[in-house]
Amino acid sequence: xxxxxxxxxxxxxxxxxxxxxxxxxxxxxxxxxxxxxxxxxxxxxxxxxxxxxxxxxxxxxxxxxxxxxxxxxxxxxxxxxxxxxxxxxxxxxxxxxxxxxxxxxxxxxxxxxxxxxxxxxxxxxxxxxxxxxxxxxxxxxxxxxxxxxxxxxxxxxxxxxxxxxxxxxxxxxxxxxxxxxxxxxxxxxxxxxxxxxxxxxxxxxxxxxxxxxxxxxxxxxxxxxxxxxxxxxxxxxxxxxxxxxxxxxxxxxxxxxxxxxxxxxxxxxxxxxxxxxxxxxxxxxxxxxxxxxxxxxxxxxxxxxxxxxxxxxxxxxxxxxxxxxxxxxxxxxxxxxxxxxxxxxxxxxxxxxxxxxxxxxxxxxxxxxxxxxxxxxxxxxxxxxxxxxxxxxxxxxxxxxxxxxxxxxxxxxxxxxx
RNA sequence: GUGGCCGUAGCUCAGCAGGUAGAGCACCCGGUUGUGGUCCGGGAUGUCGCGGGUUCAAAUCCCGUCGGUCACCCCA
Numbered sequence: 252x253x254x255x256x257x258x259x260x261x262x263x264x265x266x267x268x269x270x271x272x273x274x275x276x277x278x279x280x281x282x283x284x285x286x287x288x289x290x291x292x293x294x295x296x297x298x299x300x301x302x303x304x305x306x307x308x309x310x311x312x313x314x315x316x317x318x319x320x321x322x323x324x325x326x327x328x329x330x331x332x333x334x335x336x337x338x339x340x341x342x343x344x345x346x347x348x349x350x351x352x353x354x355x356x357x358x359x360x361x362x363x364x365x366x367x368x369x370x371x372x373x374x375x376x377x378x379x380x381x382x383x384x385x386x387x388x389x390x391x392x393x394x395x396x397x398x399x400x401x402x403x404x405x406x407x408x409x410x411x412x413x414x415x416x417x418x419x420x421x422x423x424x425x426x427x428x429x430x431x432x433x434x435x436x437x438x439x440x441x442x443x444x445x446x447x448x449x450x451x452x453x454x455x456x457x458x459x460x461x462x463x464x465x466x467x468x469x470x471x472x473x474x475x476x477x478x479x480x481x482x483x484x485x486x487x488x489x490x491x492x493x494x495x496x497x498x499x500x501x502x503x504x505x506x507x508x509x510x511x512x513x514x515x516x517x518x519x520x521x522x523x524x525x526x527x528x529x530x531x532x533x534x535x536x537x538x539x540x541x542x543x544x545x546x547x548x549x550x551x552x553x554x555x556x557x558x559x560x561x562x563x564x565x566x567x568x569x570x571x572x573x574x575x576x577x578x579x580x581x582x583x584x585x586x587x588x589x590x591x592x593x594x595x596x597x598x599x600x601x602x603x604x605x606x607x608x609x610x611x612x613x614x615x616x617x618x619x620x621x622x623x624x625x626x627x628x629x630x631x632x633x634x635x636x637x638x639x640x641x642x643x644x645x646x647x648x649x650x651x652x653x654x655x656x657x658x659x660x661x662x663x664x665x666x667x668x669x
Numbered sequence: 670g671u672g673g674c675c676g677u678a679g680c681u682c683a684g685c686a687g688g689u690a691g692a693g694c695a696c697c698c699g700g701u702u703g704u705g706g707u708c709c710g711g712g713a714u715g716u717c718g719c720g721g722g723u724u725c726a727a728a729u730c731c732c733g734u735c736g737g738u739c740a741c742c743c744c745a
Contacts, residue, residue, distance in 0.1 A: 257727095257736080260737090261689090269670065297737090299716080301693085301694070311743095312742080312743055312744090313744085316670080316743095317743075317744090318699075334745080363745075365743085365744075367742085367743060367744075368670080368671090368740095368742080368743090369737095369738085369739075370739060370740065370741095371738080371739065373743085373744070375745065378745090379745060381745090412715090421707095445741090445742080459742095459744095461741085509744095517674095521745095527739080527740090528739085528740065528741090529744070529745080530744095531744070531745060533745065534744085555745095556745055557745070558744090558745030559745085560745080561745060562745090580705095582703090582704080582705095583695095584703070584723055613675085613697095614698090614703095615700095615703050615704060616699095616701085616703090616705075617697085617698090617707090618704090618705090619704050619705035620690085620705055620706085621705090622704095622705065623705040623706050624695095624705090624706090627705090630705080632703075635703085636703075642723070644703090644704090646704075646705090648705070648706080649706095651704090653704090659739095669718085
């Protein structure tokens with residue numbers, strides 16, 4: 252066992268039947284994304300390390316200890332993307348997409364890499380489907396992006412809770428952070444060690460603490476949402492107005508602090524039940540300063556990312572499963588039968604039916620078992636009798652009804668009956 | 670990076686007052702010489718994660734190691 256080669260830790264293989272569920276989630280999501288006017292972008296899985304050092308907060312865990320960074324043969328430092336927003340904004344700037352009309356609306360389906368300790372719902376390589384809308388700063392698009400995210404969850408039939416907050420712009424935070432720190436220092440002796448450390452390094456993160464006594468204390472802390480500048484205040488009110496108008500239910504969570512530090516103003520998170528401690532199935536927010544910090548023009552932006560694996564896990568915990576299915580399985584006997592089977596398979600596949608057959612030369616009973624385990628709705632039998640009469644036996648598996656038909660008429664027959 | 674739990678057949682697991690392995694599911698064959706999903710009978714499959722130690726004897730006890738998993742952390 253130990254000598255057998257295995258895949259790297261935290262990078263699970265995706266194969267049937269689970270891959271079917273993934274495909275379906277992504278497929279349904281893409282329909283929604285296109286309806287909202289987003290088109291697909293693909294960026295390389297690795298980027299210059301510098302991109303993430305500039306775009307993401309330099310002191311953050313994500314940058315300091317979770318990136319897969321390596322040197323290529325030319326001595327350049329490259330990093331497997333730990334985030335999709337930064338590369339997409341980079342690409343927008345690099346190709347001048349912002350000059351073709353704003354906002355730039357792009358969606359992606361992408362693998363993300365973060366070197367964390369794996370646990371339920373958290374892998375080192377995972378898949379995000381998400382959008383970035385760059386070049387529009389008003390609250391309309393914030394609300395619409397949230398609406399889009401919720402539409403995707405509805406399309407995959409997963410119930411989620413929407414938590415909403417505004418974390419202001421850097422100016423708001425510059426005023427607010429000292430106030431928060433002052434409060435935290437005043438109760439420092441009652442806080443856990445981690446939180447005490449975060450007072451200086453990353454005070455916003457204390458809101459994520461799971462220690463009950465700390466949570467209590469933080470209820471009395473000043474919240475950024477109460478300290479917004481007039482412009483951010485108006486923006487946030489605008490987002491909530493739109494959501495209210497559209498009948499979208501949300502919970503305001505003044506403790507919600509998005510993980511990535513480029514976020515400004517609107518922040519939201521979507522959680523589902525049935526997931527263990529990693530229960531966020533998606534999240535997003537506004538990042539008005541990011542383009543500029545990457546050396547581009549000043550462009551506001553907003554986006555979200557949904558975790559495909561976590562959505563699949565949440566659905567599976569509800570008992571949802573997808574099994575491979577087949578329209579037709581062809582059972583044949585003998586060499587002539589097999590030749591006829593392949594020629595019929597080609598015709599049926601051309602006509603759009605998922606079709607499979609036996610490659611092992613199994614006995615008829617075994618071929619029927621195979622048809623059954625592959626989930627075939629129909630079986631076509633080509634044996635001696637059929638070859639002689641020129642009519643194949645077409646059996647509907649769930650009813651057992653059989654019909655004798657010449658090969659040329661089978662596709663038409665199936666099209667009518669299925 | 671820190672901690673708890675777990676590594677036995679393809680999968681889920683039993684066996685652990687030490688005597689060198691078993692069940693269910695899945696798979697293959699047959700009962701039904703051309704019909705699956707039900708039933709009955711038969712069959713194949715394991716370096717019991719790896720290394721070392723104790724012992725006449727280790728899946729079982731001890732040490733180490735690797736792997737998995739869950740939680741912290743962090744986040745989708």
